[in-house]
Amino acid sequence: MAKMAASLLESGEDAFRKVFKFYRRRNPPPDYSQVIDFSTGVPSDKIVLAKLDLAAVTDAEAAKVGLQPVRDWRAFGLQGYPGFIFISNPFLPGCQPSWVRQCLKTYPQKPNVCNLDMHMSPSETQDIWGKSVHSLSVRSSAKREPKTLLERLRWVTLGYHYNWDTKTYSANHYTPFPADLHSLSLQITAACGFPGFNAEAGILNYYRSDSSLGIHVDESELDHSRPLLSLSFGQSAIFLLGGVCRQDAPTAMFMHSGDMMVMSGQSRLLYHAVPRILPAPQGHMASVMEGCSLSLQDSSGVEAVSKEDWAVCCRYIQSSRVNVTVRQVLGPGQSFPETPSSHQRTDAGQTAGYHDRATDGESEKRKRSSSCDSDDAQT
Numbered sequence: 001m002a003k004m005a006a007s008l009l010e011s012g013e014d015a016f017r018k019v020f021k022f023y024r025r026r027n028p029p030p031d032y033s034q035v036i037d038f039s040t041g042v043p044s045d046k047i048v049l050a051k052l053d054l055a056a057v058t059d060a061e062a063a064k065v066g067l068q069p070v071r072d073w074r075a076f077g078l079q080g081y082p083g084f085i086f087i088s089n090p091f092l093p094g095c096q097p098s099w100v101r102q103c104l105k106t107y108p109q110k111p112n113v114c115n116l117d118m119h120m121s122p123s124e125t126q127d128i129w130g131k132s133v134h135s136l137s138v139r140s141s142a143k144r145e146p147k148t149l150l151e152r153l154r155w156v157t158l159g160y161h162y163n164w165d166t167k168t169y170s171a172n173h174y175t176p177f178p179a180d181l182h183s184l185s186l187q188i189t190a191a192c193g194f195p196g197f198n199a200e201a202g203i204l205n206y207y208r209s210d211s212s213l214g215i216h217v218d219e220s221e222l223d224h225s226r227p228l229l230s231l232s233f234g235q236s237a238i239f240l241l242g243g244v245c246r247q248d249a250p251t252a253m254f255m256h257s258g259d260m261m262v263m264s265g266q267s268r269l270l271y272h273a274v275p276r277i278l279p280a281p282q283g284h285m286a287s288v289m290e291g292c293s294l295s296l297q298d299s300s301g302v303e304a305v306s307k308e309d310w311a312v313c314c315r316y317i318q319s320s321r322v323n324v325t326v327r328q329v330l331g332p333g334q335s336f337p338e339t340p341s342s343h344q345r346t347d348a349g350q351t352a353g354y355h356d357r358a359t360d361g362e363s364e365k366r367k368r369s370s371s372c373d374s375d376d377a378q379t
């Protein structure tokens, strides 16, 4: 162990970063044979079935937010990661489009905050969808044209708006959290054994095919006994789930459209990252899109998506991925301290947002977590 730490120290590389770089590599492309795929049902000695609270959510409550009855969900845990729950696409057929449309058309709207606000005026970022749809729908793939605002979107924050510089939330930077996403989060977390989850902050990440997300821990929330919920739409990704130290080698898994993760208990504060976006498996996106016609016939409580809106969403998600993380920031009766300083997200070299578009891991050297024991290799 000491020998391994010493050699990592010499190479300036920790175990997580090594795996991150492996999956981020373009040439030659990495071997994916060790990546867990919950969608195929292929058993792995690491996968266990997760126990859900079947009585916590009625079928009607689930359908209202576009979900299958909880008894039909395929929910898994991972050996060695207590509190981690992976739910393989529990959406009703035809219901993902409504959530994709919310992520692309509704949530980027004011008063929510996005990366474009950092260097554009409020009037310029007022209607990202409206200003993008025409170009997106008439664009020919042959021509190189300037990117639309939608294509330049990297992140949106909801509720308590995450401050990327101070890595904190604060009472005075808050706008109402979207009611529909609050309900969806409430039902999912209740089924996972966390009744009364109060969705207070959200971060949406918009990934293009060459995007990645650096190694980090989400610890800015003041109450870590509440879970972190993650929802994915569009193209697939490799998600790496590590340990409490960067020396713990992470487990790699695929996240496909509709998949969800709940990080709770001992898994709430683990290092994680997304080194790579991948094309969705064959037929996967077609089934998401096909279902849209069902949604138009209104098989659930989610709002139907118009043909025009869905055409734009389809174009976008054919090459992109959207991830939504939902957080409860404050515990019952808790309030923000006078000077927020101690509750921070431990990011590995993130600047504006935490997308690492061209990660070579160098930026990760600049900063390291203080949450590991002293026998970790220092970078």
Ligand code: SIN
Binding pocket: 203, 205, 213, 230, 232, 237, 239, 255, 272, 273, 274, 323, 325
């Ligand atoms: C993801 O994109 O799957 C992860 C997002 C995050 O960790 O914030």
